[in-house]
Amino acid sequence: MSEHVRVAVIGSGFGGLGAAVRLRREGVTDFVVLERADSVGGTWRDNSYPGCACDVPSHLYSFSFAPHPDWPRTFSGQEHIRAYLENVADVFRLRPHLRFNSEVKTMTWDAEKLRWGIETGTGFLTADVIVSATGPLSDPKVPDIPGIDSFPGKVFHSARWDHDYDLRGKRVAMIGTGASAIQIVPAVQPEVAHLTLFQRTPPWVMPRVDRAISGTERWLHRQLPFTAQARRGLLWGIRELQVQLFTKRPDQLGMAEQLAKRNIARAVKDPELRAKLTPDYRIGCKRILLSNTYYPALAQPNVDVVASGLSEIRGSTLVAADGSEAEVDAIVFGTGFHVTDMPIADRVVGADGRTLAESWKDGMKSLRGAAAAGFPNWMTIIGPNTGLGNSSMILMIESQLNYMADYVRQLDVLGGRAALDPRPAAVDAWNRRVQERMKRTVWNTGGCDSWYLDANGVNTTVWPGTTTEFRRATRRVDLAEYEVLRPSVPGESRRGKKATQDKRVEAGA
Numbered sequence: 001m002s003e004h005v006r007v008a009v010i011g012s013g014f015g016g017l018g019a020a021v022r023l024r025r026e027g028v029t030d031f032v033v034l035e036r037a038d039s040v041g042g043t044w045r046d047n048s049y050p051g052c053a054c055d056v057p058s059h060l061y062s063f064s065f066a067p068h069p070d071w072p073r074t075f076s077g078q079e080h081i082r083a084y085l086e087n088v089a090d091v092f093r094l095r096p097h098l099r100f101n102s103e104v105k106t107m108t109w110d111a112e113k114l115r116w117g118i119e120t121g122t123g124f125l126t127a128d129v130i131v132s133a134t135g136p137l138s139d140p141k142v143p144d145i146p147g148i149d150s151f152p153g154k155v156f157h158s159a160r161w162d163h164d165y166d167l168r169g170k171r172v173a174m175i176g177t178g179a180s181a182i183q184i185v186p187a188v189q190p191e192v193a194h195l196t197l198f199q200r201t202p203p204w205v206m207p208r209v210d211r212a213i214s215g216t217e218r219w220l221h222r223q224l225p226f227t228a229q230a231r232r233g234l235l236w237g238i239r240e241l242q243v244q245l246f247t248k249r250p251d252q253l254g255m256a257e258q259l260a261k262r263n264i265a266r267a268v269k270d271p272e273l274r275a276k277l278t279p280d281y282r283i284g285c286k287r288i289l290l291s292n293t294y295y296p297a298l299a300q301p302n303v304d305v306v307a308s309g310l311s312e313i314r315g316s317t318l319v320a321a322d323g324s325e326a327e328v329d330a331i332v333f334g335t336g337f338h339v340t341d342m343p344i345a346d347r348v349v350g351a352d353g354r355t356l357a358e359s360w361k362d363g364m365k366s367l368r369g370a371a372a373a374g375f376p377n378w379m380t381i382i383g384p385n386t387g388l389g390n391s392s393m394i395l396m397i398e399s400q401l402n403y404m405a406d407y408v409r410q411l412d413v414l415g416g417r418a419a420l421d422p423r424p425a426a427v428d429a430w431n432r433r434v435q436e437r438m439k440r441t442v443w444n445t446g447g448c449d450s451w452y453l454d455a456n457g458v459n460t461t462v463w464p465g466t467t468t469e470f471r472r473a474t475r476r477v478d479l480a481e482y483e484v485l486r487p488s489v490p491g492e493s494r495r496g497k498k499a500t501q502d503k504r505v506e507a508g509a
């Protein structure tokens, strides 16, 4: 007989570990956390590139239930964030629940038994509920560049850094100018022979006010925890106010552009380079990046900025869309992740036998960023339209954990074997509201293309409001937004969603 659990959590980054802590707090101990790698940390485990750090201050970029008075810097590096997550796993006694090297191959809804069958790399199990916390930044995207197979040198993605490969003295091409690339460039520029940066679109980069947190501050945060809470509250409050500019008044962002232009002018004296680096779209349309070292690195004599995307590779020669060429020994792709086309969606098979990817082929849609119609008892952390452009994703994750906790509670209250399937009308209503608010935001009106938009140009990733609004919207599961499914009568062999339709009890009826 295969193993059965109440809840299967997938992924052990911030979302998965947070779900595990919350489940234990709700008194649910019958759960596993399935993790494809051999340690916790998610994106903070996978991204170990030189210079990797978070651009949200650590006192805000951490769980409210696991404060860490000893953050060493205002913006912590990857190794500290990863260590923090390892510590969360220990302190909250999550280790017995963790299953490493257990990549989920498929999740299939069993409409008769009202549970999920989960095929992993190490075996099969079933679960009443799946909490998918695989995150949007987990599967690296490498563009399909013609001729890439002909390249004789080293190639890797920023999220799969090859620490065995020595970049010293090499001619290196950095592809992309997103949050990852702008941290890698200043970290590797001093040691490489030559760096060619392929910039398709220049980002807006603001100064980074980063400093070591003093021993006194840390002592204070340890002795008087409310001081750390006050610090977190201040960091949060500023961002709650800021987001109004992004969501309602993008026209007022001009002053921020002036500050960012000064950041370029301070470091880059060459007018030609300065022009290349100056964006022509509204600040905030793409994620605003923070760095004091990016522009100074680009002004160094061993760096060339090609203001054009990489379009072809001929042996060791990289050809840009504008025809310029560069001969290199290594290529680093800082080209982002499969966000609106996340591969995990191909592995979820719902009530009518369709995959989540098929269901989302015209765009990702969920109920309150968590549940998808036709995928009963399946929810996701950092689902559609839960991303933030300016604040800490941990705030959004914690709101989703509130929703998850209530979801499990509601199933308990319903009693017996039951499942919740979002009503398509409720999903549509939620998405209509989200997209209506999205119309005015800088992400939709700022005149840029970004990973926030899907292939149809629809913003299915970012939350167009404050974190407080999202918290309110996800405090409780509203059963009227769901159909309650009950098992079909024994002996009837039926697989699809329709099979159980007549057995459905109208929620709230």
Ligand code: NAP
Pocket (backbone or CB within 6 Å): 053, 054, 055, 056, 137, 143, 158, 175, 176, 177, 178, 179, 180, 181, 183, 198, 199, 200, 201, 287, 308, 309, 310, 311, 334, 335, 336, 337, 449, 450, 451
């Ligand atoms: P990204 O923001 O998606 O950036 C990808 C970059 O690759 C873009 O500049 C894109 O250009 C470029 N690109 C794609 N194909 C190209 C081609 N053929 N030639 C030249 N350039 C090409 O990816 P990311 O930098 O990995 O960041 C992803 C997200 O991770 C961030 O937005 C952020 O949420 C998170 N992150 C955060 C931090 C932090 O906290 N500091 C650090 C790293 C990542 P276009 O702009 O023209 O599309």
